[in-house]
Amino acid sequence: MQLSSVFKHYSTGAGRLTVLRDVSLTIAAGEFVSVIGPSGSGKSTLMHILGCLDVPSEGTYRFQDLNVGTLDASALARIRNREIGFVFQNFYLLPRMSALRNVELPMVYRGVPRAERRRRAEALLERVGLADRIHHLPNELSGGQRQRVAIARALANDPAVILADEPTGALDTQTGREIMALFRALNEQGVTVVVITHDPDVARTARRMIRLVDGRIVSDGRVEES
Amino acid sequence: MNLAEMVLSAWDALRANKLRSVLTMLGIWIGVASIIAIFAIGQGGQSAVVSVIESQRLQRTIQILPREWIEPGLPQPGQVLSISDADLALARSFSGVASVGYTLYGQGPVSAVGHTVNASIQAGPADLDELARFMVVQGRMFTATDVVAHRPVALVSQSLAKKLFGAASPVGRTVQVGGHPVHVIGETVSTQLGILSTLLGADEIYMPATTCRDFFPWWSITEMDVEVAPGVDKADLSRRLVTALNVRAGNPDAFVDSSGLWTGIEHMVDTVTRILTWIIGAVAGIALLVGGVGVMNIMLVSVAERTQEIGIRASIGARPRDILAQFLVEAVVITSLGGVAGIGTGIGVAAAVRAITGLPVGVGWPVVIGSFAFSAWIGLICGLYPAMKAARMNPIDALRYE
Structure with missing residues:
Protein backbone atom coordinates (compact mmCIF):
# COMPACT_ATOMS: atom_id res chain seq x y z
CA MET A 1 0.00 0.00 0.00
CA GLN A 2 1.50 3.26 -1.04
CA LEU A 3 0.18 6.79 -0.52
CA SER A 4 1.95 9.62 -2.34
CA SER A 5 1.23 13.23 -1.38
CA VAL A 6 -2.37 12.49 -0.56
CA PHE A 7 -4.72 15.33 0.28
CA LYS A 8 -8.33 14.94 1.27
CA HIS A 9 -10.71 17.87 1.21
CA TYR A 10 -14.32 18.06 2.18
CA SER A 11 -16.55 20.89 1.12
CA THR A 12 -18.64 22.13 3.99
CA GLY A 13 -21.06 24.99 4.27
CA ALA A 14 -18.24 27.25 5.46
CA GLY A 15 -15.88 26.30 2.66
CA ARG A 16 -13.22 23.70 2.04
CA LEU A 17 -12.04 21.58 4.93
CA THR A 18 -8.72 19.82 4.47
CA VAL A 19 -8.50 16.65 6.52
CA LEU A 20 -5.34 15.08 5.14
CA ARG A 21 -2.35 17.16 4.05
CA ASP A 22 0.42 15.76 1.93
CA VAL A 23 0.39 12.28 3.42
CA SER A 24 2.95 9.91 1.92
CA LEU A 25 3.24 6.48 3.34
CA THR A 26 4.18 2.95 2.33
CA ILE A 27 3.02 -0.12 4.15
CA ALA A 28 4.59 -3.41 3.09
CA ALA A 29 2.99 -6.84 3.26
CA GLY A 30 3.29 -8.48 6.64
CA GLU A 31 3.65 -5.26 8.66
CA PHE A 32 1.80 -4.48 11.86
CA VAL A 33 1.22 -0.73 11.88
CA SER A 34 -0.68 1.52 14.25
CA VAL A 35 -1.86 4.99 13.35
CA ILE A 36 -2.29 7.18 16.40
CA GLY A 37 -3.57 10.66 16.73
CA PRO A 38 -6.07 12.80 18.61
CA SER A 39 -9.62 13.01 17.41
CA GLY A 40 -9.94 15.19 14.33
CA SER A 41 -6.41 14.37 13.23
CA GLY A 42 -7.68 12.66 10.07
CA LYS A 43 -6.87 9.12 11.08
CA SER A 44 -10.34 7.78 10.26
CA THR A 45 -10.20 9.46 6.85
CA LEU A 46 -6.80 7.88 6.33
CA MET A 47 -8.30 4.51 7.13
CA HIS A 48 -11.19 5.05 4.71
CA ILE A 49 -8.71 5.83 1.95
CA LEU A 50 -6.47 2.88 2.83
CA GLY A 51 -9.59 0.70 2.91
CA CYS A 52 -10.84 1.88 -0.50
CA LEU A 53 -14.03 3.22 1.05
CA ASP A 54 -13.02 6.66 -0.17
CA VAL A 55 -10.58 8.07 -2.72
CA PRO A 56 -7.98 10.85 -2.28
CA SER A 57 -8.80 14.36 -3.47
CA GLU A 58 -5.21 14.86 -4.56
CA GLY A 59 -2.22 12.56 -4.79
CA THR A 60 -2.30 8.89 -5.58
CA TYR A 61 -2.98 5.74 -3.64
CA ARG A 62 -1.65 2.53 -5.09
CA PHE A 63 -2.93 -0.71 -3.70
CA GLN A 64 -1.11 -3.74 -5.08
CA ASP A 65 -0.15 -1.89 -8.26
CA LEU A 66 -3.68 -0.54 -8.80
CA ASN A 67 -4.24 3.21 -8.84
CA VAL A 68 -7.26 3.35 -6.57
CA GLY A 69 -8.23 6.87 -7.61
CA THR A 70 -9.13 5.66 -11.08
CA LEU A 71 -11.40 2.81 -10.03
CA ASP A 72 -15.22 2.84 -10.07
CA ALA A 73 -17.48 1.87 -7.19
CA SER A 74 -17.72 -1.77 -8.30
CA ALA A 75 -13.97 -2.19 -8.58
CA LEU A 76 -13.48 -0.59 -5.16
CA ALA A 77 -16.08 -2.95 -3.71
CA ARG A 78 -14.21 -5.87 -5.23
CA ILE A 79 -10.95 -4.81 -3.55
CA ARG A 80 -12.71 -4.34 -0.20
CA ASN A 81 -14.28 -7.73 -0.60
CA ARG A 82 -11.14 -9.70 -1.43
CA GLU A 83 -8.12 -7.79 -0.17
CA ILE A 84 -9.27 -5.82 2.86
CA GLY A 85 -10.89 -6.87 6.11
CA PHE A 86 -12.43 -4.16 8.26
CA VAL A 87 -12.77 -4.22 12.03
CA PHE A 88 -14.73 -1.32 13.51
CA GLN A 89 -15.08 0.16 16.97
CA ASN A 90 -18.80 -0.61 16.99
CA PHE A 91 -18.33 -4.05 15.40
CA TYR A 92 -20.93 -3.36 12.68
CA LEU A 93 -22.33 -6.85 12.64
CA LEU A 94 -25.73 -7.39 10.99
CA PRO A 95 -28.04 -7.76 13.99
CA ARG A 96 -30.50 -10.28 12.51
CA MET A 97 -27.85 -12.74 11.39
CA SER A 98 -26.05 -15.36 13.45
CA ALA A 99 -22.30 -15.08 13.98
CA LEU A 100 -21.86 -17.75 11.33
CA ARG A 101 -23.89 -15.91 8.70
CA ASN A 102 -22.14 -12.64 9.48
CA VAL A 103 -18.82 -14.32 8.82
CA GLU A 104 -20.18 -15.93 5.65
CA LEU A 105 -21.40 -12.64 4.19
CA PRO A 106 -18.15 -11.46 2.52
CA MET A 107 -17.90 -14.90 0.93
CA VAL A 108 -21.51 -14.60 -0.26
CA TYR A 109 -20.57 -11.45 -2.15
CA ARG A 110 -17.53 -13.19 -3.54
CA GLY A 111 -19.67 -16.06 -4.80
CA VAL A 112 -18.11 -18.83 -2.69
CA PRO A 113 -20.29 -21.98 -2.78
CA ARG A 114 -22.46 -22.52 0.26
CA ALA A 115 -20.79 -25.61 1.69
CA GLU A 116 -17.30 -24.19 1.41
CA ARG A 117 -18.49 -20.90 2.84
CA ARG A 118 -19.93 -22.61 5.87
CA ARG A 119 -16.88 -24.78 6.45
CA ARG A 120 -14.57 -21.79 6.23
CA ALA A 121 -16.76 -19.59 8.46
CA GLU A 122 -16.80 -22.31 11.11
CA ALA A 123 -13.03 -22.65 10.92
CA LEU A 124 -12.58 -18.87 11.27
CA LEU A 125 -14.88 -18.65 14.27
CA GLU A 126 -12.97 -21.50 15.84
CA ARG A 127 -9.72 -19.65 15.15
CA VAL A 128 -10.97 -16.58 17.06
CA GLY A 129 -12.14 -18.80 19.93
CA LEU A 130 -15.91 -18.80 19.30
CA ALA A 131 -16.46 -22.39 18.16
CA ASP A 132 -19.33 -22.76 20.64
CA ARG A 133 -21.07 -19.49 19.74
CA ILE A 134 -21.48 -19.79 15.97
CA HIS A 135 -25.29 -19.77 15.97
CA HIS A 136 -25.67 -16.88 18.39
CA LEU A 137 -27.03 -13.53 17.29
CA PRO A 138 -24.76 -10.53 17.89
CA ASN A 139 -26.92 -9.24 20.77
CA GLU A 140 -26.45 -12.58 22.56
CA LEU A 141 -22.69 -12.05 22.58
CA SER A 142 -20.44 -9.88 24.75
CA GLY A 143 -18.52 -6.96 23.25
CA GLY A 144 -15.28 -8.94 23.08
CA GLN A 145 -17.08 -11.85 21.43
CA ARG A 146 -18.71 -9.54 18.90
CA GLN A 147 -15.33 -8.07 18.02
CA ARG A 148 -14.00 -11.58 17.53
CA VAL A 149 -16.87 -12.30 15.14
CA ALA A 150 -16.00 -9.08 13.29
CA ILE A 151 -12.38 -10.20 13.06
CA ALA A 152 -13.44 -13.59 11.75
CA ARG A 153 -15.59 -11.80 9.16
CA ALA A 154 -12.64 -9.57 8.21
CA LEU A 155 -10.57 -12.70 7.57
CA ALA A 156 -13.27 -14.44 5.54
CA ASN A 157 -11.84 -13.87 2.07
CA ASP A 158 -8.23 -14.23 3.23
CA PRO A 159 -7.45 -10.53 2.74
CA ALA A 160 -4.01 -9.00 2.28
CA VAL A 161 -4.67 -6.49 5.01
CA ILE A 162 -6.82 -6.04 8.10
CA LEU A 163 -7.82 -2.45 8.83
CA ALA A 164 -9.02 -1.88 12.38
CA ASP A 165 -10.58 1.44 13.42
CA GLU A 166 -10.45 1.80 17.22
CA PRO A 167 -11.05 -1.94 17.62
CA THR A 168 -10.76 -1.71 21.40
CA GLY A 169 -12.69 1.52 21.81
CA ALA A 170 -15.89 -0.12 22.98
CA LEU A 171 -14.22 -2.79 25.10
CA ASP A 172 -12.83 -2.91 28.63
CA THR A 173 -9.05 -2.91 29.06
CA GLN A 174 -8.69 -6.64 29.60
CA THR A 175 -10.83 -7.58 26.58
CA GLY A 176 -9.04 -4.92 24.54
CA ARG A 177 -5.72 -6.56 25.34
CA GLU A 178 -7.07 -9.93 24.25
CA ILE A 179 -8.24 -8.46 20.94
CA MET A 180 -4.86 -6.84 20.35
CA ALA A 181 -3.16 -10.14 21.17
CA LEU A 182 -5.34 -11.73 18.54
CA PHE A 183 -4.23 -9.14 15.97
CA ARG A 184 -0.65 -9.78 16.90
CA ALA A 185 -1.13 -13.51 16.46
CA LEU A 186 -2.74 -12.92 13.07
CA ASN A 187 0.17 -10.69 12.06
CA GLU A 188 2.61 -13.40 13.06
CA GLN A 189 0.70 -15.68 10.69
CA GLY A 190 1.47 -13.24 7.88
CA VAL A 191 -1.56 -10.91 7.74
CA THR A 192 -0.81 -7.20 7.35
CA VAL A 193 -2.56 -5.33 10.15
CA VAL A 194 -3.22 -1.60 10.41
CA VAL A 195 -4.78 -0.42 13.67
CA ILE A 196 -6.09 3.10 14.09
CA THR A 197 -6.38 4.31 17.67
CA HIS A 198 -6.03 7.23 20.01
CA ASP A 199 -4.76 4.98 22.81
CA PRO A 200 -0.95 4.83 23.10
CA ASP A 201 -1.06 1.48 24.92
CA VAL A 202 -2.97 -0.05 22.05
CA ALA A 203 -0.70 1.62 19.50
CA ARG A 204 2.36 0.14 21.17
CA THR A 205 1.15 -3.37 20.48
CA ALA A 206 2.11 -2.78 16.83
CA ARG A 207 5.62 -2.95 15.44
CA ARG A 208 5.46 0.38 13.66
CA MET A 209 3.67 3.48 14.86
CA ILE A 210 2.59 6.42 12.72
CA ARG A 211 1.57 9.57 14.53
CA LEU A 212 -0.89 11.83 12.81
CA VAL A 213 -1.67 15.38 13.91
CA ASP A 214 -3.89 17.79 12.05
CA GLY A 215 -3.83 15.71 8.87
CA ARG A 216 -0.04 15.40 8.71
CA ILE A 217 2.32 12.60 9.65
CA VAL A 218 4.49 13.89 12.48
CA SER A 219 6.36 10.71 13.26
CA ASP A 220 6.75 7.23 11.81
CA GLY A 221 8.95 4.67 13.47
CA ARG A 222 9.47 1.28 14.99
CA VAL A 223 7.97 0.50 18.35
CA GLU A 224 10.51 -0.59 20.92
CA GLU A 225 9.73 -4.02 22.28
CA SER A 226 8.83 -3.67 25.92
CA MET B 1 -24.65 -13.22 -4.79
CA ASN B 2 -27.04 -15.58 -6.50
CA LEU B 3 -30.80 -15.26 -6.74
CA ALA B 4 -31.71 -17.99 -4.24
CA GLU B 5 -29.41 -16.34 -1.74
CA MET B 6 -31.07 -12.97 -2.29
CA VAL B 7 -34.60 -14.33 -2.04
CA LEU B 8 -33.65 -16.01 1.23
CA SER B 9 -32.16 -12.84 2.63
CA ALA B 10 -35.19 -10.84 1.44
CA TRP B 11 -37.43 -13.35 3.22
CA ASP B 12 -35.41 -12.80 6.43
CA ALA B 13 -35.75 -9.04 6.11
CA LEU B 14 -39.52 -9.29 5.55
CA ARG B 15 -39.95 -11.66 8.47
CA ALA B 16 -38.19 -9.23 10.74
CA ASN B 17 -41.07 -6.83 10.12
CA LYS B 18 -43.99 -9.21 9.75
CA LEU B 19 -46.90 -6.86 10.29
CA ARG B 20 -45.47 -4.18 8.06
CA SER B 21 -44.73 -6.69 5.31
CA VAL B 22 -48.25 -8.08 5.40
CA LEU B 23 -49.80 -4.60 5.36
CA THR B 24 -47.60 -3.67 2.42
CA MET B 25 -48.67 -6.82 0.65
CA LEU B 26 -52.35 -6.10 1.29
CA GLY B 27 -52.75 -3.59 -1.53
CA ILE B 28 -51.39 -6.03 -4.10
CA TRP B 29 -53.30 -8.87 -2.46
CA ILE B 30 -56.69 -7.16 -2.76
CA GLY B 31 -55.94 -5.84 -6.25
CA VAL B 32 -54.95 -9.23 -7.64
CA ALA B 33 -57.81 -11.00 -5.86
CA SER B 34 -60.37 -8.66 -7.40
CA ILE B 35 -58.85 -8.91 -10.87
CA ILE B 36 -58.88 -12.71 -10.71
CA ALA B 37 -62.43 -12.86 -9.37
CA ILE B 38 -63.79 -10.27 -11.80
CA PHE B 39 -62.26 -11.88 -14.87
CA ALA B 40 -63.42 -15.32 -13.76
CA ILE B 41 -66.98 -14.12 -13.24
CA GLY B 42 -66.96 -12.07 -16.43
CA GLN B 43 -65.64 -14.95 -18.47
CA GLY B 44 -68.10 -17.31 -16.83
CA GLY B 45 -70.98 -15.02 -17.80
CA GLN B 46 -69.68 -14.67 -21.31
CA SER B 47 -69.14 -18.35 -21.85
CA ALA B 48 -72.68 -19.07 -20.62
CA VAL B 49 -74.03 -16.66 -23.23
CA VAL B 50 -71.65 -17.75 -25.94
CA SER B 51 -72.46 -21.41 -25.42
CA VAL B 52 -76.06 -20.64 -26.36
CA ILE B 53 -75.14 -18.54 -29.37
CA GLU B 54 -72.78 -21.19 -30.56
CA SER B 55 -75.22 -24.09 -30.21
CA GLN B 56 -74.92 -26.00 -33.48
CA ARG B 57 -78.62 -26.58 -33.90
CA LEU B 58 -79.48 -22.90 -33.39
CA GLN B 59 -76.86 -21.88 -35.90
CA ARG B 60 -78.68 -23.91 -38.52
CA THR B 61 -82.22 -22.93 -37.54
CA ILE B 62 -84.41 -20.13 -38.84
CA GLN B 63 -87.09 -19.28 -36.28
CA ILE B 64 -90.01 -17.57 -38.01
CA LEU B 65 -92.72 -15.86 -35.95
CA PRO B 66 -95.70 -13.69 -36.84
CA ARG B 67 -94.41 -10.17 -36.34
CA GLU B 68 -97.46 -9.44 -34.20
CA TRP B 69 -95.97 -11.64 -31.44
CA ILE B 70 -92.88 -9.56 -31.25
CA GLU B 71 -94.25 -6.10 -31.95
CA PRO B 72 -97.94 -6.16 -30.97
CA GLY B 73 -100.01 -3.43 -32.61
CA LEU B 74 -103.55 -2.50 -33.39
CA PRO B 75 -105.58 -5.04 -35.37
CA GLN B 76 -105.31 -4.37 -39.06
CA PRO B 77 -106.24 -6.07 -42.30
CA GLY B 78 -103.99 -8.93 -43.28
CA GLN B 79 -102.74 -9.30 -39.70
CA VAL B 80 -101.32 -12.74 -39.02
CA LEU B 81 -101.30 -14.22 -35.52
CA SER B 82 -100.48 -17.83 -36.17
CA ILE B 83 -98.66 -20.14 -38.49
CA SER B 84 -100.87 -22.48 -40.47
CA ASP B 85 -100.19 -25.97 -41.77
CA ALA B 86 -100.13 -24.43 -45.24
CA ASP B 87 -97.30 -22.13 -44.15
CA LEU B 88 -95.39 -25.16 -42.89
CA ALA B 89 -95.99 -26.97 -46.19
CA LEU B 90 -94.74 -23.93 -48.12
CA ALA B 91 -91.53 -23.94 -46.07
CA ARG B 92 -91.06 -27.65 -46.63
CA SER B 93 -91.23 -27.09 -50.40
CA PHE B 94 -88.15 -24.81 -50.37
CA SER B 95 -84.87 -26.33 -51.48
CA GLY B 96 -82.16 -26.06 -48.88
CA VAL B 97 -84.60 -26.79 -46.06
CA ALA B 98 -83.65 -29.91 -44.14
CA SER B 99 -86.69 -30.08 -41.89
CA VAL B 100 -89.53 -27.90 -40.66
CA GLY B 101 -90.90 -28.09 -37.17
CA THR B 222 -96.53 -19.37 -32.91
CA GLU B 223 -93.17 -20.34 -34.27
CA MET B 224 -91.88 -22.18 -37.29
CA ASP B 225 -88.45 -23.76 -36.90
CA VAL B 226 -86.75 -24.30 -40.21
CA GLU B 227 -83.60 -26.35 -40.16
CA VAL B 228 -81.22 -25.28 -42.92
CA ALA B 229 -79.45 -28.00 -44.89
CA PRO B 230 -75.65 -28.03 -44.66
CA GLY B 231 -73.92 -25.66 -47.06
CA VAL B 232 -76.96 -23.44 -47.58
CA ASP B 233 -76.78 -19.70 -46.91
CA LYS B 234 -79.01 -19.30 -43.87
CA ALA B 235 -79.56 -15.54 -44.17
CA ASP B 236 -80.48 -15.78 -47.83
CA LEU B 237 -82.86 -18.68 -47.28
CA SER B 238 -84.44 -16.84 -44.36
CA ARG B 239 -85.04 -13.76 -46.51
CA ARG B 240 -86.61 -15.76 -49.33
CA LEU B 241 -88.75 -17.81 -46.96
CA VAL B 242 -90.06 -14.81 -45.03
CA THR B 243 -90.85 -13.04 -48.31
CA ALA B 244 -92.74 -16.07 -49.67
CA LEU B 245 -94.75 -16.38 -46.44
CA ASN B 246 -95.53 -12.65 -46.50
CA VAL B 247 -96.69 -12.86 -50.09
CA ARG B 248 -98.93 -15.77 -49.21
CA ALA B 249 -100.42 -13.80 -46.31
CA GLY B 250 -100.79 -10.71 -48.50
CA ASN B 251 -98.96 -8.60 -45.89
CA PRO B 252 -95.33 -7.52 -46.35
CA ASP B 253 -94.80 -7.40 -42.54
CA ALA B 254 -96.59 -10.58 -41.51
CA PHE B 255 -93.61 -12.71 -40.50
CA VAL B 256 -90.18 -12.16 -39.05
CA ASP B 257 -87.07 -14.29 -38.49
CA SER B 258 -86.51 -14.07 -34.72
CA SER B 259 -83.18 -15.87 -34.57
CA GLY B 260 -81.52 -12.52 -35.25
CA LEU B 261 -83.42 -11.02 -32.32
CA TRP B 262 -82.12 -13.65 -29.95
CA THR B 263 -78.54 -13.24 -30.99
CA GLY B 264 -79.03 -9.50 -30.68
CA ILE B 265 -80.03 -9.81 -27.05
CA GLU B 266 -77.25 -12.26 -26.39
CA HIS B 267 -74.73 -9.97 -28.01
CA MET B 268 -75.97 -7.13 -25.86
CA VAL B 269 -75.60 -9.15 -22.68
CA ASP B 270 -72.19 -10.25 -23.89
CA THR B 271 -71.14 -6.66 -24.53
CA VAL B 272 -72.46 -5.42 -21.20
CA THR B 273 -70.66 -8.21 -19.37
CA ARG B 274 -67.47 -7.40 -21.23
CA ILE B 275 -67.70 -3.68 -20.50
CA LEU B 276 -68.43 -4.34 -16.82
CA THR B 277 -65.49 -6.71 -16.68
CA TRP B 278 -63.18 -4.09 -18.06
CA ILE B 279 -64.50 -1.30 -15.85
CA ILE B 280 -64.16 -3.33 -12.67
CA GLY B 281 -60.86 -4.68 -13.95
CA ALA B 282 -59.64 -1.12 -14.39
CA VAL B 283 -60.72 -0.25 -10.85
CA ALA B 284 -58.83 -3.30 -9.59
CA GLY B 285 -55.85 -2.17 -11.68
CA ILE B 286 -55.94 1.18 -9.93
CA ALA B 287 -56.04 -0.64 -6.59
CA LEU B 288 -52.93 -2.50 -7.70
CA LEU B 289 -51.25 0.74 -8.64
CA VAL B 290 -52.06 2.22 -5.23
CA GLY B 291 -50.68 -0.98 -3.69
CA GLY B 292 -47.53 -0.47 -5.73
CA VAL B 293 -47.13 3.08 -4.45
CA GLY B 294 -47.48 1.65 -0.93
CA VAL B 295 -44.70 -0.81 -1.69
CA MET B 296 -42.49 2.00 -2.92
CA ASN B 297 -43.19 4.04 0.17
CA ILE B 298 -42.35 1.19 2.53
CA MET B 299 -39.23 0.32 0.56
CA LEU B 300 -38.05 3.92 0.93
CA VAL B 301 -38.63 3.73 4.68
CA SER B 302 -36.85 0.39 4.77
CA VAL B 303 -33.84 1.74 2.88
CA ALA B 304 -33.61 4.71 5.24
CA GLU B 305 -33.91 2.48 8.30
CA ARG B 306 -31.25 0.11 7.07
CA THR B 307 -28.73 2.72 5.99
CA GLN B 308 -26.13 1.34 8.38
CA GLU B 309 -26.72 -2.18 7.12
CA ILE B 310 -26.10 -0.90 3.60
CA GLY B 311 -22.85 0.69 4.80
CA ILE B 312 -21.75 -2.55 6.47
CA ARG B 313 -22.53 -4.58 3.38
CA ALA B 314 -20.67 -2.08 1.21
CA SER B 315 -17.62 -2.17 3.49
CA ILE B 316 -17.33 -5.93 3.24
CA GLY B 317 -17.54 -5.83 -0.53
CA ALA B 318 -21.13 -5.51 -1.72
CA ARG B 319 -21.07 -3.73 -5.07
CA PRO B 320 -23.70 -1.08 -5.81
CA ARG B 321 -25.45 -3.61 -8.02
CA ASP B 322 -25.55 -6.15 -5.15
CA ILE B 323 -27.29 -3.57 -2.96
CA LEU B 324 -29.63 -2.67 -5.82
CA ALA B 325 -30.49 -6.30 -6.39
CA GLN B 326 -31.06 -6.92 -2.69
CA PHE B 327 -33.74 -4.24 -2.37
CA LEU B 328 -35.28 -5.00 -5.76
CA VAL B 329 -35.62 -8.66 -4.83
CA GLU B 330 -37.17 -7.63 -1.54
CA ALA B 331 -39.79 -5.53 -3.31
CA VAL B 332 -40.48 -8.27 -5.84
CA VAL B 333 -40.79 -10.87 -3.07
CA ILE B 334 -43.33 -8.66 -1.24
CA THR B 335 -45.50 -8.06 -4.30
CA SER B 336 -45.18 -11.65 -5.54
CA LEU B 337 -46.31 -12.98 -2.17
CA GLY B 338 -49.18 -10.48 -2.32
CA GLY B 339 -49.88 -11.74 -5.83
CA VAL B 340 -49.95 -15.38 -4.75
CA ALA B 341 -52.23 -14.58 -1.81
CA GLY B 342 -54.43 -12.57 -4.17
CA ILE B 343 -54.63 -15.42 -6.69
CA GLY B 344 -55.67 -17.79 -3.91
CA THR B 345 -58.31 -15.39 -2.63
CA GLY B 346 -59.55 -14.64 -6.15
CA ILE B 347 -59.96 -18.33 -6.95
CA GLY B 348 -61.82 -18.75 -3.67
CA VAL B 349 -64.19 -15.87 -4.50
CA ALA B 350 -64.75 -17.26 -8.01
CA ALA B 351 -65.55 -20.70 -6.56
CA ALA B 352 -68.00 -19.13 -4.11
CA VAL B 353 -69.72 -17.25 -6.95
CA ARG B 354 -69.94 -20.48 -8.93
CA ALA B 355 -71.48 -22.26 -5.96
CA ILE B 356 -74.05 -19.50 -5.39
CA THR B 357 -75.08 -18.58 -8.95
CA GLY B 358 -74.27 -21.75 -10.85
CA LEU B 359 -72.49 -19.75 -13.53
CA PRO B 360 -69.64 -21.60 -15.23
CA VAL B 361 -67.08 -19.45 -13.43
CA GLY B 362 -63.53 -20.59 -14.00
CA VAL B 363 -60.11 -19.11 -13.44
CA GLY B 364 -57.91 -19.61 -16.47
CA TRP B 365 -54.19 -20.22 -16.30
CA PRO B 366 -53.41 -17.19 -18.46
CA VAL B 367 -55.14 -14.96 -15.90
CA VAL B 368 -53.27 -16.60 -13.01
CA ILE B 369 -49.90 -16.39 -14.71
CA GLY B 370 -50.67 -12.89 -15.95
CA SER B 371 -51.56 -11.55 -12.51
CA PHE B 372 -48.54 -13.19 -10.91
CA ALA B 373 -46.26 -11.69 -13.53
CA PHE B 374 -48.00 -8.34 -13.16
CA SER B 375 -47.56 -8.25 -9.39
CA ALA B 376 -43.89 -9.21 -9.68
CA TRP B 377 -43.53 -6.48 -12.29
CA ILE B 378 -45.10 -3.93 -9.94
CA GLY B 379 -42.50 -4.92 -7.34
CA LEU B 380 -39.76 -4.39 -9.89
CA ILE B 381 -41.05 -0.98 -10.96
CA CYS B 382 -41.90 0.28 -7.48
CA GLY B 383 -38.75 -1.16 -5.92
CA LEU B 384 -36.46 0.37 -8.51
CA TYR B 385 -36.26 3.91 -7.15
CA PRO B 386 -35.72 2.91 -3.47
CA ALA B 387 -33.18 0.29 -4.52
CA MET B 388 -31.28 2.80 -6.65
CA LYS B 389 -31.28 5.17 -3.74
CA ALA B 390 -29.73 2.44 -1.57
CA ALA B 391 -27.16 1.50 -4.19
CA ARG B 392 -26.02 5.10 -4.64
CA MET B 393 -25.26 5.63 -0.96
CA ASN B 394 -21.74 6.59 -0.04
CA PRO B 395 -20.41 3.69 2.11
CA ILE B 396 -18.80 5.96 4.71
CA ASP B 397 -21.87 8.13 5.26
CA ALA B 398 -24.01 5.01 5.36
CA LEU B 399 -21.76 3.37 7.95
CA ARG B 400 -21.80 6.39 10.21
CA TYR B 401 -25.57 6.80 9.98
CA GLU B 402 -27.23 6.18 13.31
Missing part, protein backbone atom coordinates in the same frame (compact mmCIF):
# COMPACT_ATOMS: atom_id res chain seq x y z
CA TYR B 102 -93.06 -25.81 -35.10
CA THR B 103 -93.37 -24.76 -31.52
CA LEU B 104 -96.28 -23.64 -29.43
CA TYR B 105 -96.36 -21.44 -26.38
CA GLY B 106 -99.13 -21.00 -23.92
CA GLN B 107 -100.11 -20.67 -20.29
CA GLY B 108 -101.95 -23.43 -18.53
CA PRO B 109 -102.56 -24.99 -15.14
CA VAL B 110 -100.19 -27.79 -14.22
CA SER B 111 -101.06 -29.77 -11.12
CA ALA B 112 -99.77 -32.66 -9.05
CA VAL B 113 -100.31 -33.97 -5.54
CA GLY B 114 -102.71 -31.19 -4.67
CA HIS B 115 -100.61 -28.30 -5.96
CA THR B 116 -101.60 -26.31 -9.00
CA VAL B 117 -99.25 -23.92 -10.71
CA ASN B 118 -100.04 -21.72 -13.68
CA ALA B 119 -97.08 -22.59 -15.84
CA SER B 120 -95.73 -21.57 -19.19
CA ILE B 121 -96.16 -24.46 -21.61
CA GLN B 122 -93.78 -24.89 -24.52
CA ALA B 123 -94.14 -27.63 -27.08
CA GLY B 124 -92.06 -28.49 -30.09
CA PRO B 125 -89.92 -31.04 -31.92
CA ALA B 126 -87.39 -33.38 -30.32
CA ASP B 127 -84.74 -30.67 -30.33
CA LEU B 128 -86.92 -28.21 -28.42
CA ASP B 129 -84.20 -28.13 -25.76
CA GLU B 130 -81.95 -26.24 -28.14
CA LEU B 131 -84.67 -24.12 -29.69
CA ALA B 132 -86.12 -23.07 -26.36
CA ARG B 133 -82.68 -22.94 -24.73
CA PHE B 134 -82.87 -25.33 -21.84
CA MET B 135 -80.77 -28.20 -20.57
CA VAL B 136 -81.88 -31.56 -19.14
CA VAL B 137 -80.35 -32.01 -15.68
CA GLN B 138 -82.19 -35.17 -14.72
CA GLY B 139 -84.04 -37.82 -16.74
CA ARG B 140 -84.12 -37.45 -20.52
CA MET B 141 -85.34 -35.25 -23.37
CA PHE B 142 -88.33 -36.49 -25.39
CA THR B 143 -87.45 -38.15 -28.68
CA ALA B 144 -88.64 -37.85 -32.25
CA THR B 145 -90.62 -41.06 -31.64
CA ASP B 146 -92.34 -39.45 -28.65
CA VAL B 147 -93.32 -36.60 -30.97
CA VAL B 148 -94.57 -38.82 -33.80
CA ALA B 149 -96.47 -41.08 -31.39
CA HIS B 150 -98.20 -38.16 -29.60
CA ARG B 151 -96.89 -39.51 -26.28
CA PRO B 152 -98.07 -37.71 -23.12
CA VAL B 153 -94.59 -37.01 -21.77
CA ALA B 154 -93.12 -33.78 -20.45
CA LEU B 155 -90.13 -32.15 -18.83
CA VAL B 156 -90.50 -29.64 -16.01
CA SER B 157 -88.19 -26.81 -15.05
CA GLN B 158 -86.44 -26.97 -11.70
CA SER B 159 -88.52 -24.12 -10.36
CA LEU B 160 -91.82 -25.80 -11.34
CA ALA B 161 -90.65 -29.16 -9.99
CA LYS B 162 -89.89 -27.58 -6.64
CA LYS B 163 -93.36 -26.05 -6.44
CA LEU B 164 -95.09 -29.29 -7.36
CA PHE B 165 -93.00 -31.92 -5.63
CA GLY B 166 -90.76 -30.04 -3.16
CA ALA B 167 -87.33 -31.54 -2.85
CA ALA B 168 -88.35 -34.92 -4.32
CA SER B 169 -87.36 -35.78 -7.88
CA PRO B 170 -90.15 -35.09 -10.41
CA VAL B 171 -88.92 -37.76 -12.82
CA GLY B 172 -91.35 -40.72 -13.05
CA ARG B 173 -94.22 -38.73 -11.51
CA THR B 174 -97.46 -37.79 -13.21
CA VAL B 175 -98.79 -34.25 -13.57
CA GLN B 176 -102.06 -32.95 -14.95
CA VAL B 177 -101.72 -30.53 -17.87
CA GLY B 178 -105.02 -28.97 -18.85
CA GLY B 179 -106.74 -31.93 -17.24
CA HIS B 180 -104.70 -34.58 -19.07
CA PRO B 181 -102.28 -36.89 -17.22
CA VAL B 182 -98.73 -36.46 -18.41
CA HIS B 183 -95.70 -38.54 -17.46
CA VAL B 184 -92.71 -36.47 -16.31
CA ILE B 185 -89.53 -37.80 -17.95
CA GLY B 186 -87.04 -35.08 -17.10
CA GLU B 187 -86.09 -31.97 -15.20
CA THR B 188 -84.54 -28.94 -16.87
CA VAL B 189 -82.69 -25.72 -16.25
CA SER B 190 -82.68 -22.82 -18.64
CA THR B 191 -79.56 -21.91 -20.57
CA GLN B 192 -81.06 -18.61 -21.61
CA LEU B 193 -79.07 -15.49 -20.90
CA GLY B 194 -77.14 -17.06 -18.04
CA ILE B 195 -77.66 -15.09 -14.85
CA LEU B 196 -81.11 -13.65 -15.55
CA SER B 197 -83.00 -16.87 -16.10
CA THR B 198 -81.18 -18.62 -13.27
CA LEU B 199 -82.30 -15.92 -10.89
CA LEU B 200 -85.80 -15.63 -12.30
CA GLY B 201 -86.36 -19.40 -12.35
CA ALA B 202 -89.45 -19.50 -14.54
CA ASP B 203 -92.07 -22.25 -14.17
CA GLU B 204 -91.85 -24.08 -17.49
CA ILE B 205 -93.16 -27.36 -18.80
CA TYR B 206 -91.94 -28.77 -22.12
CA MET B 207 -93.69 -31.44 -24.23
CA PRO B 208 -93.93 -32.84 -27.77
CA ALA B 209 -95.74 -30.47 -30.17
CA THR B 210 -98.14 -33.23 -31.26
CA THR B 211 -99.23 -34.00 -27.70
CA CYS B 212 -99.73 -30.34 -26.95
CA ARG B 213 -101.93 -29.89 -30.02
CA ASP B 214 -104.02 -32.87 -28.88
CA PHE B 215 -104.53 -31.20 -25.48
CA PHE B 216 -105.01 -27.64 -26.74
CA PRO B 217 -106.29 -27.87 -30.34
CA TRP B 218 -107.37 -24.23 -30.18
CA TRP B 219 -103.81 -22.97 -29.60
CA SER B 220 -102.15 -21.40 -32.58
CA ILE B 221 -98.71 -22.31 -33.79
